Amino acid sequence: MPSFDIVSKVDMQEVDNAVNQTVKEIAQRYDFKGSKCEVTQEKESIKVLADDDFRLKSIIDILQSKFIKRGISVKALQYGKAESASGGMVRQVITIQQGISKEKGKELNAVIKETKLKVQSQIQDDQVRVTGKNIDDLQEVIRILKGKDLGIEMQFINFRS
Template identity: 80%
Template sequence: MPSFDIVSKVEMQEVDNAVNQTVKEISQRYDFKGSKCEIKLEKDAIKLLADDDYKLKAVVDILQSKCIKRGISIKSLQYGNVEPASGGMVRQAVDIQQGISKEKGKDIIAVVKESKLKVQAQIQDDQVRVTGKNRDDLQDVIKLLKGKDLGVELQFVNFRD
């Protein structure tokens, strides 16, 4: 039976490159002269530290533009709350979403079932597997899911006949 997997993965090397480009641009920009803005890439998060809200928003904007240029979807970045830090600075954590959560998996399965196509969808860890007897039905599911905005960036991999 033909099948494919729906995943949501982010290439961490590209995230690292985007963070490094952001750090470089911040060090060169005139409006950041003398400020203590920091960006640190941790395991599955990016930590932002800036002098005030304005500079933090500018850092987020630069980071987003660099991510887009590197081919990283903005949907995979989950922004935390802006928190005050020591010395009158502000801090924000940006989580990098890897995989499809159970709730999003259930949403994907609901969309597939609503379509009335003759396919089965099941959650497997952090991915969703769709199987069916007909390859055309699977391609219709891919087209359907690409047209929907489910809040996560979806990739369709492991298409097998």
């Protein structure tokens, strides 16, 4: 029976490259001279530390542009609340979303059921598997899901006929 999987994965090497490029650009830009701005990456998150809100927003803009240039969707980024740090600095944690959460999986299932196509979908850990008897129905589901904005980056893998 034909099937495919819907996943949401981010290449962490590309994330690392984007963070490194951001750090280099901050070091070279004139408007950041003499500031104590930092961008550090931990396992699944990025910490941004800046002198003020304006510089924080500038750093996030630079980071987003680097992500886009490296082919990483900015939908994979979940922004924490900007909070004040010691010394009058501002800190924000950006989490990188890996996998599809249970809530998003249920939302995907609901969208697939609304299509009234003869396919079944089920949540498996951090992915959703869609099966059906007709390959054309599966391709139609992929087309519909690409057209919807569900707030997550989706990849369609393991298309088997």
